[in-house]
Amino acid sequence: MKILHTSDWHIGRTFHTHQTQEHLRVVFDALVDIVRERHVDVVAVAGDIFDSATPSADSYALLSGTLSRLHATGARVVLTSGNHDSATRLGFQSEWAGLAGIHVVTGFDQYRTPISIDDEHGPVHFYGIPFLEPALVRHHYPDELLKTHEQVLGLAMRQVRADLAERGGRSVVLSHCFAAGVAASDSASDVERDISAGGLDLVPISVFDGPDYVALGHIHGRARISDRVRYSGAPLHFSFAEADKPRGAWLVDLDAAGLAAVEWVDLPIPRRLSVLTGELETLTHDDAFTANESDWVAAVLTDRVRPLDGMRTLQKRFPHCVALEHRPAVTEAAAGSTYSARVKHKSDPEIVAGFLEFVRNGVGFSDFERDLVAEVLGQTTDAAV
Structure with missing residues (x-):
């Protein structure tokens, strides 16, 4: 039987x-x-x-x-x-x-x-x-x-x-x-x-x-x-x-x-599953990933800064990209001191810059962001007065 x-x-x-x-x-x-x-x-x-x-x-x-x-x-x-x-x-x-x-x-x-x-x-x-x-x-x-x-x-x-x-x-x-x-x-x-x-x-x-x-x-x-x-x-x-x-x-x-x-x-696999790792620019342009264009794709982006609209960009090449994770290849080591000690005697712009460096793995202000933060903090101070 x-x-x-x-x-x-x-x-x-x-x-x-x-x-x-x-x-x-x-x-x-x-x-x-x-x-x-x-x-x-x-x-x-x-x-x-x-x-x-x-x-x-x-x-x-x-x-x-x-x-x-x-x-x-x-x-x-x-x-x-x-x-x-x-x-x-x-x-x-x-x-x-x-x-x-x-x-x-x-x-x-x-x-x-x-x-x-x-x-x-x-x-x-x-x-x-x-x-x-x-x-x-x-x-x-x-x-x-x-x-x-x-x-x-x-x-x-x-x-x-x-x-x-x-x-x-x-x-x-x-x-x-x-x-x-x-x-x-x-x-x-x-x-x-x-x-x-x-x-x-x-x-x-x-x-x-x-x-x-x-x-x-x-x-x-x-x-x-x-x-x-x-x-x-x-x-x-x-x-x-x-x-x-x-x-x-x-x-x-x-x-x-x-x-x-x-x-x-x-049994046949109607659509393969692929987990692709790399920077957004590499995943969307490197010929090495051509064979994955029709797969179900889970992307792991290693860019130091999280790309804006990463999923939409990926789906232009991988229409069946359904999952996205940001896992930077380079990260900053965590500081040993407390938060209060790190911000003590720092100005408001310096605190904001420190926050950005933390969440963006060491990448701080751009010139535009520095000017914008200064403008916003200045308006806040004027309003308080």
Whole structure:
């Protein structure tokens, strides 16, 4: 059986206020082609289908169209809700979708009855575990201590293993969490909303003992926790912090004995992300940056003085420049004395000049500014008199 493991579609997310629907459509077209060309039997989507609990009509249309095209390839689909999703909205009419081979798992205990799909070697049981917020599920299990995501998933996996012991056969688990081996603070980008308090809710890999393969979601970068426990990452870049992370999915092959092989398949990147560093004049005129003109661009300007209207100037060459940071290459060392000591016995113009030098990294008055400050301070003094 061939399984394509993907996750974190985040349909409806914007990138620095820009819509990503059309870029995501390009990626989904490629994903459908992979499923058809590689004869994939099951597409497993491990959570965060939508980016919002209240998806737009366009987001629903994109999901519906993609699932329809996946169904047309002959593949089955198993998808679960993540922490960004509304389980109720995503799961609406899931019973009917299941009749067409599109299995949407959102119920808090729905994983206890697996989706069993047969191949020539017998059944493969898919246990889809939706994102389970401890505060929202603990009342269903009054005799269990369920304060952390580790404890909730520990309970779920004990139930999965017990069910699997009775059924027999091969198995795949889908889950949406921070697994041990992937540090939340190091691997999460600014768009991966923390699903723990203080980053303490890591789930040890031992919790997932048993299944032949564990398809994880939540981390937006590809990660291998073990041969059988992996993150596929998101299909699009949603943050410049993800710029160096490849986009794709895992193609998992199960034979009669269980996990046989796992292969990475790349997905297209509709628009690259580039972080460009240099002075404004260099970035806007140097031929070395010609290849970046159609990229999403985050610019780091190293000019000693912050350029006026820097973003507008950059966008003349880089139309998709969406972020700007001023990080001077040369800065003045901070003075050791207090502010009151530094301004003592100084005139008002000298104080203003000192302020300008501080905020502009050592660059003080221009002739025009000196005359302007003198004029303003003179008017202030006359008015006070």
